[in-house]
Amino acid sequence: MSTLRLLLVGTLLHAKQISRSPFEVAIALVVPVVQATLAVYLFRSGGEQHRLLEAAVGAGVMGVWSSVLFGSGGAIQNQRWQGTLEMIMMAPRRPALVILPITIATGITGTYALLATLAWGRLLYGIRLDFAHPVAFVVAAVVCVVGLGMFGLLLAATFVLMRNANALANTLEYPVWLVSGMLVPITVLPAWTVPVAAILPTTWGARALREATSGGPVWPSVALCLGISLICLLVGFLVMGRVERRARAAATLALA
Amino acid sequence: MGSDYAIEADDLRRTYRARTGWLKPTRTEVEAVRGVTFEVGRGELFGLLGPNGAGKTTTIKMLNTLLIPTSGTARVGGFDVVKQTKQVRRRIGYVFGGDRGLYDRLSALDNLRYFAELYGVAPREQKRRIAELLDLVGLAGRERERVEGYSRGMRQRLHIARGLLHSPDVLFLDEPSIGVDPVAARELRRTVGDLAATGTTVLLTTHYMAEADELCDRIAVISDGCIQALGTPAELRKHADGFRVVEVEAYGVPDTAVDTLRGLPGVRETAVEVKGALQLLTVHSDAHVDVQGDVLRELAGIRLGRVNSREPTLEDAYVAIVSAA
Ligand SMILES: Nc1ncnc2c1ncn2[C@@H]1O[C@H](COP(=O)(O)OP(=O)(O)O)[C@@H](O)[C@H]1O
Ligand SMILES: [Mg+2]
Numbered sequence: 001m002s003t004l005r006l007l008l009v010g011t012l013l014h015a016k017q018i019s020r021s022p023f024e025v026a027i028a029l030v031v032p033v034v035q036a037t038l039a040v041y042l043f044r045s046g047g048e049q050h051r052l053l054e055a056a057v058g059a060g061v062m063g064v065w066s067s068v069l070f071g072s073g074g075a076i077q078n079q080r081w082q083g084t085l086e087m088i089m090m091a092p093r094r095p096a097l098v099i100l101p102i103t104i105a106t107g108i109t110g111t112y113a114l115l116a117t118l119a120w121g122r123l124l125y126g127i128r129l130d131f132a133h134p135v136a137f138v139v140a141a142v143v144c145v146v147g148l149g150m151f152g153l154l155l156a157a158t159f160v161l162m163r164n165a166n167a168l169a170n171t172l173e174y175p176v177w178l179v180s181g182m183l184v185p186i187t188v189l190p191a192w193t194v195p196v197a198a199i200l201p202t203t204w205g206a207r208a209l210r211e212a213t214s215g216g217p218v219w220p221s222v223a224l225c226l227g228i229s230l231i232c233l234l235v236g237f238l239v240m241g242r243v244e245r246r247a248r249a250a251a252t253l254a255l256a
Numbered sequence: 257m258g259s260d261y262a263i264e265a266d267d268l269r270r271t272y273r274a275r276t277g278w279l280k281p282t283r284t285e286v287e288a289v290r291g292v293t294f295e296v297g298r299g300e301l302f303g304l305l306g307p308n309g310a311g312k313t314t315t316i317k318m319l320n321t322l323l324i325p326t327s328g329t330a331r332v333g334g335f336d337v338v339k340q341t342k343q344v345r346r347r348i349g350y351v352f353g354g355d356r357g358l359y360d361r362l363s364a365l366d367n368l369r370y371f372a373e374l375y376g377v378a379p380r381e382q383k384r385r386i387a388e389l390l391d392l393v394g395l396a397g398r399e400r401e402r403v404e405g406y407s408r409g410m411r412q413r414l415h416i417a418r419g420l421l422h423s424p425d426v427l428f429l430d431e432p433s434i435g436v437d438p439v440a441a442r443e444l445r446r447t448v449g450d451l452a453a454t455g456t457t458v459l460l461t462t463h464y465m466a467e468a469d470e471l472c473d474r475i476a477v478i479s480d481g482c483i484q485a486l487g488t489p490a491e492l493r494k495h496a497d498g499f500r501v502v503e504v505e506a507y508g509v510p511d512t513a514v515d516t517l518r519g520l521p522g523v524r525e526t527a528v529e530v531k532g533a534l535q536l537l538t539v540h541s542d543a544h545v546d547v548q549g550d551v552l553r554e555l556a557g558i559r560l561g562r563v564n565s566r567e568p569t570l571e572d573a574y575v576a577i578v579s580a581a
Contacts, residue, residue: 002376009373013359013366020361083356086322087418091374092345098374249324251272254317 003097010101015108018075024109031066032116033124035059039117040125053129056121057213061206063113064148071106072152076159085160086253089244096153096240099160100233103152107145114141137212140222144205147229151201153236157243161252201228261331262426262457263296263319268328270314288314290481291328296459296474298425301452303472304461307578311481312461313352313430319459320350320428333425346375349419349427353434357415360404364395364414367403368421375422389417393447409440416447426457433467445471465571477577485577489570495577496540496568499524502548504537505561513554520550525579534561540568540576 018024039055076099079085088098121127131137197203208221247253270289275281289311296302304312317323319330321341329336335343359367365386372382390396393413403411412432419427429448433441448471452458462468468475469489476486485492509528514537518526522545529536541547548565568576 005379006373009370013362013370016366017359017361081356082358082360083352083354084359087350087357087371088374090320090322090345090350091371092342092376093374245324248322251323253322 011104014102014105018109033120035117036120052127054214057209060114060117064110067110068106068148068152072103072156073159075102095244096237099156100153104149107149111145132215133212136218140208140212143222143226147201147225150229150233154232157239160247161243201225261295262298264331265294266329268292269326271326299455300473301458303468303475305468305475306478310479316428316430347425349424351415351419352430353432358403363400365399371418372421393417409436429460465574469570479578493570493573496573498543499568500541500543501566501568502539503564506535507559509535522547
């Protein structure tokens with residue numbers, strides 16, 4: 001009960017803190033437009049008019065992914081700069097419970113990117129928002145966001161430990177986009193990426209959303225996304241405890 | 257609960273290891289704290305006094321569980337800071353000076369709510385406790401404003417309110433008065449004094465002698481990661497017994513002259529403090545030797561201001577302890 005409250009209050013406050021950053025606001029205004037445009041032109045030139053909505057959804061999921069990746073890393077890094085990382089980590093709570101609200105909050109701000117990409121697609125390019133399974137789409141979106149938040153917990157563990165983890169975030173952004181088939185179908189990617197993609201929750205989240213958009217068996221993908229995310233959560237809990245201890249030994253909770 | 261002491265530090269050491277550079281990594285090691293031992297009684301207000309880089313923050317962070325000691329042990333409230341982290345964390349508050357450590361884009365109320373939740377303050381008590389603390393630190397009425405618009409002093413007071421949310425037994429204050437104006441600093445000292453008077457154990461670090469003197473029951477003077485002296489302010493003052501202090505205001509004293517002064521018979525320490533164009537020379541000497549004449553002779557030809565010979569203060573004792581290290 002108290003744990004649930006902590007998660008809820010924490011998520012709300014971190015979402016508030018993140019959404020008030022001028023940098024985040026600027027990104028949130030520009031990125032979805034760029035993504036919608038990119039998606040539309042990529043697919044138009046490919047002569048696949050009917051897949052515009054799918055492309056817009058794919059672009060939107062990329063937004064969620066970027067938000068979680070830079071969010072879980074960026075938020076930890078920001079908190080280190082602000083001096084709040086030490087303050088929250090020294091609370092008498094399991095470290096994962098302290099960090100999880102931050103990564104879920106980044107997932108939530110990421111959902112905005114998804115919705116905004118769709119809205120811009122509709123507004124600028126007249127993409128018709130006729131989803132094959134509207135209800136399933138909403139469920140898939142929620143699962144996707146929460147799942148990414150849980151995946152973010154694993155990422156965040158790295159960021160708690162490493163002081164210059166931004167470099168890692170930068171190198172992870174595009175590969176995961178590609179490998180999880182957010183923009184292009186996995187089938188066009190080299191064979192070695194398949195097993196990598198299969199264990200990323202992003203792959204299944206994106207797939208569920210695509211299936212909900214243009215038809216297909218949504219629920220298995222949703223279930224897989226959720227399942228893998230829960231494993232991430234579990235591993236995240238275990239790893240985070242160790243990481244916190246190592247961070248205290250290596251003095252990486254503070255700036256210098 | 258078993259232990260008579262609120263804080264026990266036993267031969268604490270901490271070395272920072274860092275690797276810098278990608279292509280040619282070089283390892284650097286800093287021995288920040290090298291064997292610190294002390295005890296703080298329950299309800300005591302204990303000061304760690306030392307210059308910048310002495311190891312005060314490092315010591316505090318080992319005690320408040322943010323850093324794991326390289327060696328040595330410490331207990332807070334009878335609980336081991338490494339093995340019983342959670343028990344320690346429940347019982348301590350931590351406040352540091354400066355601008356950082358708060359969520360700037362949130363209001364004071366949001367900040368306090370979040371930390372109340374983190375510290376498991378019961379939901380029904382949160383409202384009352386937060387209102388009480390806002391009152392205590394004089395922020396009532398401003399709690400809905402964003403912290404980014406707060407002055408240094410207000411932030412510091414919010415920091416303190418945050419540190420007290422869960423009514424900790426032991427409060428760690430790391431240079432709390434840094435950068436706040438004198439009036440705010442005096443307010444702060446009063447708040448800290450009140451806390452100690454009502455039974456909270458306080459460990460305060462500072463590099464202001466006057467602050468430590470006014471507040472602390474006992475003071476440990478730390479420099480170079482070691483405790484150089486420990487005692488009540490009155491006991492520390494004895495380190496300056498048998499001293500005499502000559503202060504000279506001068507303009508344009510060359511370093512060589514300062515070196516010669518240090519070599520004069522009876523002189524123990526010299527220090528130069530630059531105040532704009534003015535240099536304030538402080539010369540500690542044995543009490544039975546009158547060095548003033550010699551000092552003035554050495555400074556012949558240099559423009560001088562006020563010259564003053566006086567009894568040593570606690571500050572002089574502090575300077576003597578630190579520079580003897
Ligand atoms: N994270 C760190 N990495 C490397 N060196 C550090 C770190 N933190 C502090 N130091 C060094 O340790 C010494 C003691 O620092 P600190 O405990 O902050 O002193 P104080 O609080 O008394 O000013 C200083 O030389 C400082 O440069
Ligand atoms: Mg310090």
